[in-house]
Amino acid sequence: MPLILQNITKHITLTPEEEQLFLSKIETHHFKAKSLLLNSGQVCKHSYFVNSGILRSFNINDNIVEHVLNFACEGWWIGDMYSLISQKPGNLFIEVLEDAEVAMLSKENQEQLYIEIPKLERFFRILTENSLVAYQERLMDNLSLSAEERFEKFCKKYPSLIQKVSQKQIASYIGVTPEFLSKMKSRLLRK
Amino acid sequence: MPLILQNITKHITLTPEEEQLFLSKIETHHFKAKSLLLNSGQVCKHSYFVNSGILRSFNINDNIVEHVLNFACEGWWIGDMYSLISQKPGNLFIEVLEDAEVAMLSKENQEQLYIEIPKLERFFRILTENSLVAYQERLMDNLSLSAEERFEKFCKKYPSLIQKVSQKQIASYIGVTPEFLSKMKSRLLRK
């Protein structure tokens, strides 16, 4: 069973016909590392589901500093929710960090599916709820934890990403400079 | 028409019968300033919709420092989404800042309504999407803006709250100490 259907059936049950209908609305593509699936200023037309590889979303502040909003690897969804909802130009980039196979669901097909398979409203509601809770926790962590605590939490939460993603990216995700993350790491090792 | 129905019909259309059904699932209560609708460690059983007055949600770090997650005034929803979804004890407090009338929708009634009025899946999906986008922006702001920029943005975004909520609360929301917010304010005034 395709990974994306496994993902959906975690929360709702589809009939074989519905599964086929869903799959027919999905386009799957391969992307090389460093390719951009979405550029800042573009309207986001798709939700992306990662079958393999790694993506990240980030923005760029004052044309200088990058800030990573999210990583997505196998089994994760990613997109620019603001732009996707409003169909206005967003300020996020979505980039491939490691060669990836990505299932793409267009906004139109998604809306169409809501009509043809109303249960999917429930699925995407639950997906969004879970995502919201994660952002909420991350926000509170940024308000209340030190950089070191945030780093330790990241390591526990995403042990596989630590192996795969450069320190620079992780620094950006937890909200410190790469220099400071490097310093923290050696401090933690010395313990 | 009750405020809560106005809120819902911004995104979906209900028949008069559905409106009545919805209202029958809602309990409305008055709360005095300083009362707690939810305590840390409790399971959150309701979504709260504010008809009048002001609420806030916050957590307490290491039994010392409060961090405001959200304010809610007239026409806003508030709750502990983590606890509400998982029905596990959360770490948020929900407190009344200004005497309030609150419409309460219990988790069970909400689930029941999803069955009886499937359109409500759509409504709460949209509500959750919008809330997610707001958290996402706030997170990025915390990663990339200075305290002063965050304060200015807050003033523009919630001009009415500036009047009604103490500086201490606003400082906590934007992630600085009350002393530093006070200093920033006088700095901005001098300009």
Add this chain to the structure above:
DNA sequence: TGATTTTCTTAATCTACATTAAGTGCCTTC
């Protein structure tokens, strides 16, 4: 394969914001 770019490290210096402390005015509550 070597050349070039990018990442990572270390260290010195700097700064935005926290902490501590003390004083003022206002709001609550008896």
Add this chain to the structure above:
DNA sequence: GAAGGCACTTAATGTAGATTAAGAAAATCA
């Protein structure tokens, strides 16, 4: 209407994390 408690201000001092810089290691590329 006194008294105690909060919210707010101001200022001195402290510090987590940024910035700058420069070299080493690793990855990319021709």
